[in-house]
Every structure is written in C-alpha cells, then in structure tokens.
Amino acid sequence: MDNSKLKDQVKAKFTDYLELNKHRKTPERYAVLDHIYSTRGHFEMDSLYNSMKQSSFRVSRATLYNTIELLLDCGLVVKHQFGANVSQYERAYGNENHDHLICLSCGEVKEHKNGNLFTPAQQKKLQRFKVSYYSMYIYGICSKCLRAKNAEEKKNKVIENKNTRIKKK
Amino acid sequence: MDNSKLKDQVKAKFTDYLELNKHRKTPERYAVLDHIYSTRGHFEMDSLYNSMKQSSFRVSRATLYNTIELLLDCGLVVKHQFGANVSQYERAYGNENHDHLICLSCGEVKEHKNGNLFTPAQQKKLQRFKVSYYSMYIYGICSKCLRAKNAEEKKNKVIENKNTRIKKK
DNA sequence: ATGTATGCAAACCATTTGCAATGAC
DNA sequence: GTCATTGCAAATGGTTTGCATACAT
Numbered sequence: 475m476d477n478s479k480l481k482d483q484v485k486a487k488f489t490d491y492l493e494l495n496k497h498r499k500t501p502e503r504y505a506v507l508d509h510i511y512s513t514r515g516h517f518e519m520d521s522l523y524n525s526m527k528q529s530s531f532r533v534s535r536a537t538l539y540n541t542i543e544l545l546l547d548c549g550l551v552v553k554h555q556f557g558a559n560v561s562q563y564e565r566a567y568g569n570e571n572h573d574h575l576i577c578l579s580c581g582e583v584k585e586h587k588n589g590n591l592f593t594p595a596q597q598k599k600l601q602r603f604k605v606s607y608y609s610m611y612i613y614g615i616c617s618k619c620l621r622a623k624n625a626e627e628k629k630n631k632v633i634e635n636k637n638t639r640i641k642k643k
Numbered sequence: 644m645d646n647s648k649l650k651d652q653v654k655a656k657f658t659d660y661l662e663l664n665k666h667r668k669t670p671e672r673y674a675v676l677d678h679i680y681s682t683r684g685h686f687e688m689d690s691l692y693n694s695m696k697q698s699s700f701r702v703s704r705a706t707l708y709n710t711i712e713l714l715l716d717c718g719l720v721v722k723h724q725f726g727a728n729v730s731q732y733e734r735a736y737g738n739e740n741h742d743h744l745i746c747l748s749c750g751e752v753k754e755h756k757n758g759n760l761f762t763p764a765q766q767k768k769l770q771r772f773k774v775s776y777y778s779m780y781i782y783g784i785c786s787k788c789l790r791a792k793n794a795e796e797k798k799n800k801v802i803e804n805k806n807t808r809i810k811k812k
Numbered sequence: 813a814t815g816t817a818t819g820c821a822a823a824c825c826a827t828t829t830g831c832a833a834t835g836a837c
Numbered sequence: 838g839t840c841a842t843t844g845c846a847a848a849t850g851g852t853t854t855g856c857a858t859a860c861a862t
Binding site: 499520536560 | 850851852853854860861862
Binding site: 606611613 | 722724725726744747755769771772773774775776777778779780781782783784785786789
C-alpha cells in the first residue's frame with residue numbers, strides 16, 4: 475500500500491498542531507502517528523500497544539494514551555465506543571466518512587459507506603454548534619446471526635410440534 | 644407530567660418480553676422500569692442507583708445492571724457511550740428519535756430533534772442487516788465554549804502584538 | 813538550564829462475577 | 838420444591854495518575 479504521501483500529510487498536520495499548541499515534537503508521538511496510519515480499520519489500545527512493541531519503536535501505555543488524546547484533539551483520529559468495554563479508534567484523515575453497523579448478537583462491527591447522510595446543508599442548520607465530526611452507529615442483527623437465529627427458531631418449532639403431538643396422546 | 648398511560652404501555656411490553664423469554668416478573672424489575680420512565684433525559688447507573696435508594700424501592704447495583712440488560716434487549720432503553728468513562732442511558736419508548744450534540748470541550752450533551760436523517764427507505768438499502776435502532780453522535784464545540792475560545796484567542800493576539808512591539812524595540 | 817514528556821507501577825472506578833439467601837413459579 | 842434472581846462483596850480490567858528520570862526546547 476503506497477500511503478507515504480498520506481503519511482507526510484498527516485505528519486505535517488500533526489506538526490502544525492503541536493507547534494500551535496506549544497507541545498513538544500517527540501519521536502514517540504510521531505512513531506504512534508506513523509503506526510496508526512500504517513494500518514486500516516479499527517484498532518484498540520491493547521492491539522496498538524502490542525503491535526508497536528513488536529515493531530522497532532516501543533512506547534509505554536501511558537504515552538499511548540497521552541498521544542491518542544492529542545490525535546483526537548487535532549482530528550487525526552476518531553474514537554468509538556460501540557458497547558463493549560474497550561474503546562476503538564480509527565484514522566480520520568483520508569478516511570471517507572462511513573457509518574458503522576454493529577451486530578447486537580455477535581458484536582461484529584462493519585463499515586457501511588454511505589457518503590452523505592449528514593450533508594453540509596444539514597450541518598449548516600446546526601447554528602451555534604461547530605461540527606468537528608460525527609458518528610453514526612446502526613445497531614441490529616447481522617446476516618450471519620440472522621441465519622443462525624432463523625435456524626434456531628425452526629428447530630424450536632419442530633420441537634413444539636412434537637410436544638403437541640405427545641400431549642394429544 | 645401525566646405519563647401513567649405511557650408507563651402502562653411499557654409495563655405491558657416488558658411483561659410480554661419477560662414471558663416470551665421465560666424470565667421471572669420480579670418487583671425489582673418493574674420498579675426499575677417505573678423509575679426510569681418517571682424521568683426524562685439521560686441518566687447513568689450511579690444516579691439511578693442513588694435516586695432509587697432515596698425512593699421507596701431500593702435495589703442492588705447488581706440487579707440494576709441485570710435489569711438494564713433486559714431493558715436494552717427488549718428495546719425499552721437505549722445505551723450511549725459518548726466519550727466519558729460512564730455509560731449513559733435513555734428511555735427508548737415514546738421518545739422521539741433525535742441526534743446527540745456532544746461538546747468536545749465541556750462534554751455537555753444536547754439533544755437535537757432531527758426526525759428522519761435515517762429514513763426507512765435508507766434502512767431498506769441495508770440488505771442482510773436487520774436494523775434495531777441507531778445512534779447519531781455529532782461532536783463539536785458548543786456555543787458557550789466557542790465564545791470562550793474566541794475570547795481566549797483575542798486575548799492571546801493582544802499579547803502577541805505586545806511581544807512583537809517589544810521585540811522591535 | 814528549564815520544564816514538558818516518558819515509563820513504570822500503583823490507583824481508580826465502572827462494571828462483572830461468585831456465592832449464599834431469597835422468593836417467583 | 839426448584840431454580841432463577843437478588844444482594845453483597847470481591848474481582849476484573851481498561852484507563853488514569855504520581856513520581857522519578859529523560860530529553861526537547
């Protein structure tokens with residue numbers, strides 16, 4: 475995947491943010507940013523920590539949490555809390571807006587490209603509120619669990635019928 | 644507020660759910676439901692616990708968590724995790740669909756009546772996914788914080804100007 | 813040289829869990 | 838009478854915090 479250009483852009487954006495807010499430009503911070511923009515999709519703190527530990531640059535959990543806070547603040551990362559106890563994070567720059575389909579049965583999270591549910595025109599209607607980003611979570615039952623549930627119900631129906639017949643005797 | 648009719652409806656719905664799933668109809672469960680539908684807006688576990696403690700019916704935290712799980716499952720309550728570490732909950736029945744505006748600066752959550760960003764027609768497009776409900780979270784800066792921020796920036800600019808003048812000397 | 817940022821380990825705290833006692837069925 | 842449910846207290850685990858050390862400025 476050739477995303478060196480993307481990485482340069484986010485690095486520049488991060489540098490701007492750090493300088494503007496008088497934060498230090500430490501190698502740890504850039505290493506975290508680089509690592510996050512090396513993979514797609516959602517990640518959680520623990521996996522990021524382990525993944526970086528195995529790479530050339532290890533950082534402490536404390537630093538990870540500190541850095542994520544900065545990345546959230548400057549809009550390079552987005553945070554999600556879908557319902558499990560762990561927070562999930564996601565690249566925000568160069569990542570097309572999408573909704574999240576969350577299965578209430580198995581917990582799987584799928585991305586759903588939707589584009590413009592929330593159009594700029596609609597954003598304008600929100601007077602007196604400066605929108606940074608938005609998250610759309612759609613909860614329900616995924617196709618896999620739906621099939622499993624249907625199969626289950628069919629089975630139960632058969633059993634019920636059997637019981638009815640037994641009772642009739 | 645006359646919501647005795649509403650309470651009867653949700654009570655009936657809860658009873659249906661409990662019977663269908665062969666769960667017991669304990670007084671604790673109905674007390675929790677009743678308490679939740681006695682107030683509007685968001686609440687968290689701790690406030691619910693304390694509020695019920697002061698009322699005539701006290702339940703343990705364990706039971707509270709158990710019962711909320713049931714209420715979530717039968718769709719009478721919705722759970723939100725806006726970013727803080729505590730989950731927030733909300734009545735779902737008779738509660739018009741609305742988005743949530745969350746201020747990244749002060750954490751305040753405001754409801755935003757929107758109606759139908761997510762229309763039934765759009766839901767149909769989600770093949771192979773049975774939608775139960777959805778949550779729209781719009782993050783940004785609220786008007787209060789926006790004003791504060793502007794004031795702050797104005798102040799900094801004045802200081803910068805002063806510094807420039809000093810340097811020029 | 814100064815003081816912010818890091819790493820470590822301990823603390824925190826919402827939520828979950830184990831288990832004996834209770835009470836819905 | 839049976840077994841799901843309750844209440845209590847202890848355990849869990851993601852996240853935060855305090856503090857000594859390191860290092861960006």
